Amino acid sequence: xxxxxxxLAESPMVLPRREGAVIKLGELVMILDxxxxxxxxxxxxxxxxxxxxxxxxxxxxxxxxxxxxKRLPKEGLVASFEPYLxxxxxxxxxxxxxxxxxxxxxxxxxGGYSVVRACVRDIRPAGGAGYEVRFETPPGDQxxxxxxxxxxxxxxxxxxxxxxxxxxxxxxxxxxxxxRFVLHQDLQSVLRCHIVGLEAxxxxxxxxxxxxxxTAVIGEDEDGLVVYNRALVDLARHYGFQxxxxxxxxAKTKGKVERPFRYIREDFFLxxxxxxxxxxxxQLRHWLDTVANPRVHATTQRVVNEAFGEERAxxxxxxxxxYRSVLxxxxxxxxxxxxxxxxxxxxxxxxxxxxxxxxxxxxxEIRIFEDGELVASHLPLEGRGEKRLDLAHRKPxxxxxxxxxxSEPATLTRAxxxxxxxxxxxxxxxxxRLAARGAMR
Numbered sequence: 100x101x102x103x104x105x106x107l108a109e110s111p112m113v114l115p116r117r118e119g120a121v122i123k124l125g126e127l128v129m130i131l132d133x134x135x136x137x138x139x140x141x142x143x144x145x146x147x148x149x150x151x152x153x154x155x156x157x158x159x160x161x162x163x164x165x166x167x168x169k170r171l172p173k174e175g176l177v178a179s180f181e182p183y184l185x186x187x188x189x190x191x192x193x194x195x196x197x198x199x200x201x202x203x204x205x206x207x208x209x210g211g212y213s214v215v216r217a218c219v220r221d222i223r224p225a226g227g228a229g230y231e232v233r234f235e236t237p238p239g240d241q242x243x244x245x246x247x248x249x250x251x252x253x254x255x256x257x258x259x260x261x262x263x264x265x266x267x268x269x270x271x272x273x274x275x276x277x278x279r280f281v282l283h284q285d286l287q288s289v290l291r292c293h294i295v296g297l298e299a300x301x302x303x304x305x306x307x308x309x310x311x312x313x314t315a316v317i318g319e320d321e322d323g324l325v326v327y328n329r330a331l332v333d334l335a336r337h338y339g340f341q342x343x344x345x346x347x348x349x350a351k352t353k354g355k356v357e358r359p360f361r362y363i364r365e366d367f368f369l370x371x372x373x374x375x376x377x378x379x380x381x382q383l384r385h386w387l388d389t390v391a392n393p394r395v396h397a398t399t400q401r402v403v404n405e406a407f408g409e410e411r412a413x414x415x416x417x418x419x420x421x422y423r424s425v426l427x428x429x430x431x432x433x434x435x436x437x438x439x440x441x442x443x444x445x446x447x448x449x450x451x452x453x454x455x456x457x458x459x460x461x462x463x464e465i466r467i468f469e470d471g472e473l474v475a476s477h478l479p480l481e482g483r484g485e486k487r488l489d490l491a492h493r494k495p496x497x498x499x500x501x502x503x504x505x506s507e508p509a510t511l512t513r514a515x516x517x518x519x520x521x522x523x524x525x526x527x528x529x530x531x532r533l534a535a536r537g538a539m540r
Contacts, residue, residue, distance in 0.1 A: 129361065130157045132369070136250045146247075146361055176210040177203075177218050184215075185222050192224050236271035239413030242304040242340075243269050244293075244315075246284050247360040249368060255375045263376065266292040268300075268307075269359055272413075273406035274396045275300065276359050276387055280379050282481045286330055287441060289314045290462040291479070293334055294422055300407075302414025303338045308345055316344045333424045334462075339415050359391075366390070376481060426460040430467075436492065440465055442483035447475050448492040 126147060133143045140158070144151045180203045187194055187202070196219040200212050208215075247265045252258070266288070267278040277296045281288045297303055309315040315331055327335075327342050335342050367386045373379040392403045399406060430438040432454050437444040440458055447456060451469050459466040460479075467475040477487050 125365065127157055129365065130154055131161065132364075134158050136248065138248065176208060177214050180206070180208055181218060181222065184219060188219070188223050196220070237413070238272040238410040239302070239304055239415070241271035241306045241308060243271065243308045245310045245360070247364075249280070249364070251368075251373060251379065253373055253375050253379075263379070264288075265360065265363065266296075267359060267363070268292075268296045270300065270304065270407065270410060273410040274359075274399060274403050275407040275410070276363075276391050276403075278359075278363065278383060278387065280376060280383065282376065283483070284314055285441065286314050286328065287460065287462060287479060288481075290330060290334055290422075290424075293338075294462050297338060298417065300414065301411060302416060303340050304414060305339075306341045306343050307335070308343050310345060315342065330424065330426070334422060337418055337422045337424070339418070362391070423461060428458040428460060429455060430458045431455050437486065437488075438467060441479070443480040444486040445475065445477045445480075446488045446492045449494050450474075 126149075130143055130147060133146065134140075134154075138146075140151050140154050144154045147154070183203065183206070184199055187199060196216040197212070199219055200208075200215040203215065245267060247267065249263050249265055250260055251263055252260055261282075263280045263282060264284050265278055265280050267276060269276050277299050279292055279295065281292065313328075315328055316326070327344075331342060363383075367383065367390075371379075371382065373382065392407070394403060395401065396403050396406075428440065430440065432438050432447055432451075433444075436447050436449065436451075438447060438456055438458060439445075440460060445465055445467065447467055447469075451474055453469055456474070457468040457471075459468065463479065465475075465477040465479055466473060467477075475489065475492065477489070480487055
């Protein structure tokens with residue numbers, strides 16, 4: 100089995116084209132699978148590393164082996180100009196076919212541009228287009244971070260397709276991968292993944308490179324400078340790294356993290372069976388520890404864990420104090436004694452007296468205060484519409500919302516409550532009094 104430059108194992112099976120060329124079966128299946136999961140043509144093109152037109156063509160054809168039009172033979176007219184074209188390309192290999200077409204038109208060529216382009220493609224000296232220079236970073240200098248979308252059906256929820264997001268952090272020198280699946284790309288998930296990921300690798304790189312995801316990059320100012328999310332800047336200041344956004348429409352800038360997404364999808368995710376999100380992350384962690392990071396990387400030709408052993412000493416030490424940046428909110432408790440934070444519900448104790456609470460949202464904790472006193476603390480919930488109830492907050496037989504001591508029962512009743520039972524004489528007396536008041540007006 101062969102491997103690509105990003106370390107992705109690819110099937111050696113190929114599909115024959117009509118002209119004898121070949122296409123990798125893995126790439127075709129990957130394009131169709133990403134399209135089925137709802138990714139756009141541009142997103143698929145960035146992940147696979149091919150042109151958008153090629154992606155559209157593969158999607159339209161499905162599993163039919165792609166076929167290319169047979170190259171047009173060189174016409175006799177351009178053949179007479181071939182010595183001139185060869186001489187120009189030998190001296191200046193980078194000349195474009197369009198430029199050479201204009202030159203030979205001035206010398207009497209009467210044919211079309213497509214014939215010249217085909218001729219130039221055939222006779223251009225090897226290497227004239229140049230090769231991409233791989234950008235390598237010193238140990239501890241850079242990590243790359245991004246999200247990728249996956250669709251999964253958990254066995255705990257049969258026939259329910261869920262969208263999950265893979266947060267991936269790749270160290271630039273060693274290619275060590277740390278990753279975790281989350282339900283949302285919200286700010287709290289981003290911060291929490293950073294914290295756990297940096298603690299897992301045991302240090303901080305000097306720079307972390309981001310795609311222009313909204314949780315990292317807000318936009319650009321009038322001078323064209325990147326404006327980062329304030330919470331991310333606070334996190335970066337605490338851990339001592341410099342956030343840097345890759346240039347727009349330059350997916351190759353972050354190839355070290357985008358290629359592993361494809362590697363994870365094909366080598367780990369596809370065909371897997373997962374009970375729930377926790378089981379998905381447990382299996383991912385085991386795969387990273389036993390397959391991905393112990394492998395020999397195809398580009399560096401080194402064992403990833405061994406290279407990381409060298410890089411670890413160059414990482415900046417983790418700060419002594421934990422990251423405790425707080426988002427402060429004011430929340431009103433429901434009649435069931437729950438407050439809503441990020442679309443999820445968290446309980447407050449029966450002993451609290453107020454309905455309005457101060458909520459401090461940290462990356463790894465939800466703190467609820469009453470009059471400056473901490474009354475509840477919860478681990479953040481993943482997703483939306485979930486509920487976290489601390490049983491210690493509820494007393495047996497207690498009310499869902501408490502009355503203050505010695506308070507009198509409310510006289511107003513709600514729909515469904517039982518009203519006091521009174522005799523008909525009582526209501527007759529009330530009617531006579533109301534009639535007397537009406538007569539006095």
